[in-house]
Amino acid sequence: xxxxxxxxxxxxxxxxxxxxxxxxxxxxxxxxxxxxxxxxxxxxxxxxxxxxxxxxxxxxxxxxxxxxxxxxxxxxxxxxxxxxxxxxxxxxxxxxxxxxxxxxxxxxxxxxxxxxxxxxxxxxxxxxxxxxxxxxxxxxxxxxxxxxxxxxxxxxxxxxxxxxxxxxxxxxxxxxxxxxxxxxxxxxxxxxxxxxxxxxxxxxxxxxxxxxxxxxxxxxxx
Numbered sequence: 612x613x614x615x616x617x618x619x620x621x622x623x624x625x626x627x628x629x630x631x632x633x634x635x636x637x638x639x640x641x642x643x644x645x646x647x648x649x650x651x652x653x654x655x656x657x658x659x660x661x662x663x664x665x666x667x668x669x670x671x672x673x674x675x676x677x678x679x680x681x682x683x684x685x686x687x688x689x690x691x692x693x694x695x696x697x698x699x700x701x702x703x704x705x706x707x708x709x710x711x712x713x714x715x716x717x718x719x720x721x722x723x724x725x726x727x728x729x730x731x732x733x734x735x736x737x738x739x740x741x742x743x744x745x746x747x748x749x750x751x752x753x754x755x756x757x758x759x760x761x762x763x764x765x766x767x768x769x770x771x772x773x774x775x776x777x778x779x780x781x782x783x784x785x786x787x788x789x790x791x792x793x794x795x796x797x798x799x800x801x802x803x804x805x806x807x808x809x810x811x812x813x814x815x816x817x818x819x820x821x822x823x824x825x826x827x828x829x830x831x832x833x
Contacts, residue, residue, distance in 0.1 A: 634660035641668065643710040650710070668711045672718025675824050679799060680722045682820060684755040691757070692819075693793040698757050700797035701787050702764035703805040704737055706774035715801045715824055716764075723759045724752025738764045742791050762794055763787050767805050780805035781812040788813050795819060803827040 635657050642654035655663060683690060683698055690698055702719065705712040717733040720726030726733035727750050738746040740763045752759040767779040780800065788795065798814045798821040800806030806823030807830055814821045815833070823830050 632658060632660075634658075634662070637661075637663045637665075639665045639711075641665065641710045643713075666711070668714035669718070671824065672711075672714040672716075673722065674718075675715060675799075675822060676718040676720070676722025679719060679797065679822050680754050682822075683723075683757065683759065683797075686820075687755045687757055690796050692796050695794065696758060697751075697794070698754070698759045698796045699742075699762040699791075699794045700759070700799050701762050701784070701795055701809075702738075703780045703783065703798075703800040703809060704735075704764055704766045705801035705805065706768070707735070707737065707766045709774070712775075712801050719799055720749060720752075720761070723754055723761075725749045725759060725761045726752075737766055740787075740790075742794060762791060775802055775804060777804040777808035781808040784809040784813045792817075797822070800824065803830040806830060807833065 637655065641663055642651035643649060644651070655661060679700075700723075702716065704716055707713070713735040716735040717726060720733050720735075727748060728734070734748050736748045738748040738761050741749060741760065742762050744751055744760055746761075749761045749764075763783075765783060766774065767776045767783065768774045769776040769779045784798070792813075796819065798806070798809050798819055800809065800821070800823045803823035803825040804827070806821055807827070810821045810823075810833060813819070
C-alpha cells in the first residue's frame with residue numbers, strides 16, 4: 612500500500628501465491644470467455660489438484676440437438692401445425708455469458724442447421740424475433756427435407772438481473788404465442804426450469820413437444 616500523498620508505487624516482491632498448492636474445485640461452471648465460450652485453460656490447470664465438477668457441456672448440448680432432430684424426422688408428416696412449410700421453434704437461453712448455456716444453444720443450432728458460424732464457432736447470441744427469417748444470428752436449416760427456423764430466442768433474465776429465470780421464460784412464451792403461436796411447432800430450452808415454465812404455460816395444453824435439459828424430476832415426470 613502507499614500513503615495518500617506518496618509518489619511511489621509500492622509493489623509486493625514475492626515468488627509465491629497464497630494457497631497455491633491447495634486443491635481447487637470449479638463447480639458447475641467451467642471458467643471461460645463470456646463472449647466466445649473458450650475455456651480458460653490457466654484457471655482449469657491452476658495446480659495439480661484442480662478439478663471441474665459438472666457435465667461435459669459440448670457433449671450434452673449435441674445430444675439435446677440430436678434428440679430434437681430425431682423427433683423432427685420421426686414426426687415430419689404431422690409436425691408442421693399450420694402447414695406453412697416451416698418447422699418453427701422457440702429457444703429459451705439461460706445466460707448469454709455462461710459456458711453451458713452457450714454450448715447448449717450452439718448444440719441445438721448445429722443439429723438443426725440453424726447455426727451461423729463466426730470466427731470458427733456457431734453464434735450463440737439471441738436471435739430476438741425471427742419469424743421472417745431475417746435474423747443474422749441464425750439461418751434457416753433443413754432436417755428430413757423440412758425447413759427449420761428459429762422463430763425467436765432470448766436470454767431469460769429478469770428485472771433483478773437473475774438469469775435462467777423460469778418466470779421470465781413463462782412470460783416470453785406468452786408474448787411469443789400471442790404474436791405467432793400457430794407457427795411454433797417445437798419449444799426448446801437451455802434447462803428444465805425454463806422449459807417446464809413454458810410447458811405449463813402453453814405447450815402442454817397445445818400438445819407441442821418441449822425439450823429441456825437437466826432431467827429434473829418434474830420434467831422427467833412430464
